[in-house]
Amino acid sequence: MSEPSAKKVRKAVVPVAGLGTRFLPATKAVPKEMLPLVDVPSIQIIVEECVAAGIEEVIFVTARGKSAIEDHFDRAPELEALLARRGKKEDLAAVRRLTELARFVSVRQGEPRGLGHAVLCARAAVGDEPFAVLLGDDLLDAEVPGIRQLIDLHARTGTGVVGLKEVPVGQEHLYGIIDGERTAPRELRVRKLIEKPAPGTAPSRLAIIGRYVLPPEIFEILETTPAGRGDEIQLTDGLETLCARKGLYGLEVEGQRFDVGDRAGYVLALVHYALRRDDIRVEVRAGLEKLLRS
Ligand code: G1P
Secondary structure, X not given: OOOXXXXXXXXXXXXXXXXXXXXXXXXXXXXXXXXXXXXXXXXXXXXXXXXXXXXXXXXXXXXXXXXXXXXXXXXXXXXXXXXXXXXXXXXXXXXXXXXHXXXXXXXXXOOOOOHHHHXXXXXXXXOOOOEEEEOOOEEEEOOOOHHHHHHHHHHHHOOEEEEEEEOOOOOHHHOEEEEEEEEEOOEEEEEEXXXXXXXXXOOOXXXXXXXXXXXXXXXXXXXXXXXXXXXXOOHHXXXXXXXXXXXXXXXXXXXXXXXXXXXXXXXXXXXXXXXXXXXOHHHHHHHHHHXXXX
């Protein structure tokens, strides 16, 4: 096992090149990452998790048709001038704040060749330092930001860390699943990783949720990782090699997870975030109770 790394995790890679076909027709012209939870697009919740965890630079791995994501975090002089003229101070502050959350960088993934390939596209932007990866389909509402929990374990072990949640029996085939040896109540030394095991073959119910802290060595590994499941370069396959060479930890992340890549999951997340809002909670709760009675 390698020595604890002193290098701070400053950068996060956020793959956003996916087509979002599960949300058609909504995603024909709008990136799925821009679908809102009340009035905040899901990608903003991901970026805010990064910022709350001390990340300074967010690297979007993007594709054609996804420029709304970059625009969301960019200055909007005409809109800002209009809001200023109309005296809409709060809206103006909210719009400006987005541009100051972090440094934003975009790299393109020219063809959809898998999550491992998407991460590899960020190689030059990341450079030679450990980095975080957050997948936009997984939202975590936690007291300590989800990715911060992984960063803290990385600081202690110096190895890569994958975020985990136990999934219900029968759902293992939807995830990367790990097998490992428990070293603390929520921590495991990973022994094995399998991307979306066939039903009935998973070694555990510990699923990789979309949070990772990885050493830069993962890039040279991904460069030679052959296409795997679905004929795509799988990040999970690269992690298997990383695990054998340098060790890898799994952390059962504390907090509530929502799969906004799933239609029902998206609705549940929307309701959750609405009920957390002081301005609409009472009205939404009353409306929901009425709906459930009808
Ligand atoms: C990806 C990963 C998988 C992981 C999942 C978490 O799959 O390949 O290992 O469990 O994200 O959301 P996807 O959901 O993109 O098919």
